[in-house]
Amino acid sequence: METFLSARHITKQYAHHTALSDVSIEVPRGKIFGLLGPNGAGKTTLIRIINRITAPDSGEILFDGRPFTANDVAQIGYLPEERGLYKKMKVGEQAIYLAQLKGLSAKEARSRLTEWFNRFEIMPWWDKKLEELSKGMQQKVQFIITVLHEPPLLIFDEPFSGFDPVNAELLKQEILRLRNKGHTVIFSTHNMSSVEEVCDEIALINQSKVVLSGNVHDVKRQFRTDRFELTCTEKIPDWSDIYSIAEHKEIANAHHYILNKKAPATNSEFIAHLAQQTEVRAFCEQMPSMHDIFLKVVNAK
């Protein structure tokens, strides 16, 4: 897996607190990287450093394998958490202006914008002032502006906040589509369900440090609780070397169990053991949700 952007030993201190302390992350190319953490953990500071809005006190950013330079900001599309555009400016004009600042020519910006506006079916908004649009519509416009210059790296800070479920779904599909087109995406959120649906990799920042990082599946495996759901036709013995029973229900001639695996057996050995006792109808491991992991890690501190 090739790394597209890596932050190495980033430290940033403000007058009264440390925002980031020796933070390192590796963002793989063409993946969606979730930056998680409670409010005030330092996510936005890290994002601002990656956007070159602020400079770190120490540490370095490698962009596409080489040291990060000022010109690289044209390679980034950034959707800040606090959305805002020029209220008095017309939507189309404004989008072209911002695209030009990212290095597109006015002509190119116009043609790409027309394409996006047609796709989102918002062409009639072109000559409207931003303040005439509803908040959700403004968010859509801002999303288009973020991705218009087709940057290899996209950074979304809390992208789903302020979107209704319909538009949030639309946005999620767009993000996945962009990933599939080869863009690398970093997005910060504390909406954990979206992390499971969207992210390939995560880093969890808490109190200015990275406390957890890696592939979403690996992280989940790391936090597995060895709890299993079993549905079978006959009762299984209450005592076993391999498991203990946490819950037992009998519904319509079927037994539903929640089991805790005790011994260091593999899942295959476990199911083989169970199969000897009873006719297995369903067997599955209860994987921890990102939500649980998040709470566990953050509260452990």
Place this chain on the structure above:
Amino acid sequence: MNKILIIVRREFMTRVAKRSFILLTILMPFIFAALIFLPIWLSSVEGDEVGTVMLVDKTGRYGASLLGNPSYNFVPVAENKDEFYAEESDVEAVLCINGELHKDPTAVALYSSQEIPADLLTFTTAALNEQVRKDKLQSHNIPGLEHIIKDVESTFSIPTIKRDVAGEESASSTDVAMLTGYLFTLLIYIFVIAYGGMVMQSVIEEKTGRIVELMVSSVKPFQLMMGKIIGVALVGIVQLAIWGMMLAAIIFAAQLLFGVDVSAGTTPSMVGGAMVPPTESMSGGNEILSAIMGLPFLEIVIMFILYFIGGYLLYASFFAAVGASINSQEDSSQFMTPVILIILFGFYAAMFSMENTNGPLAFWTSIFPLTSPIVMMIRIPFGVPLWQELLSLFLLFGTALLFVYIGAKIYRVGILMYGKKPSIREMLKWVRYK
């Protein structure tokens, strides 16, 4: 660099393309002229009502001299009565003269139930003085004295002429120089405040509208700030150019219509003639025209541009830094008040420097960079030694660049700081941030 241009263009276009800008630019000279001439015109309009003043003249010799005032009618009566002072009485005042005034100046009094209007008192005093003067002259019994006095009192005005080393002479006029200086000082004063304020407004708008984070992810804060400052400056320059062209067109039109005389008279009155009433020396249109031609125009225009740029840069970067540091318009007063005071001080210093453009006040305030753009413009039409101009400009531009540097540092940190209003000490700390 290219990005600054894109920002400059937007800042410029969004302002200039506004209907209100176009209207205001065209109407402003007329509004300005109206503000100056309307009060003059209004005060020259006589009231329709004619006040009645009872004249109790024991001598009977002053009635004639009090005739002919359009606002007051003097009615001779035998004696002062209480009913004159009744609420419903329309008698404005009662003038009692009890003796010959050239012998006893205290034998007169003006009675009224209210305060005496100033114009009535002025008129009465002047009329009686004139009569007393005549009577006094008469009492000396010298034939032809009237003419002798007139001859002695004749006034004359001194022509002022500029002469350089080569003996080249040109007509000059202190009044024209003062007016020219005043005009340019006023322009710099108004522009620094109005356009500096516009920069601050715009920075606050970007900050509170949360646009700024998006912007600084594309451009450097310095580029954003400079783009804004330059863009707004261009708006000001365009506005000045339009006014300059309008003025030229008016002069040209006046020349076509009335000949040279009027055109020469138009210029000073356009620039605020009300502040310095036209004196006798200015009555001749050709004299004024030649006096205007005698001014070092090229120097004035070049210096105006330089001081405008320097002064604007200095104050605009200050305003930008303030705008970036605060969270709403209301917070600005803490920082604005001292600055407005300094600018106002400069303006008053300029006004008082008019009397003596080489005095210590004029000298020091035109060297001090915070006031020099305003004060120096008053002095230049009178001629300023080159070394003073250069020293002043050097200090101005040095300070302006320092302000841009510090302003940019504060701006860069301030625009991303939300929450409580920072103290000055915190802002200075921002300057040292990496």
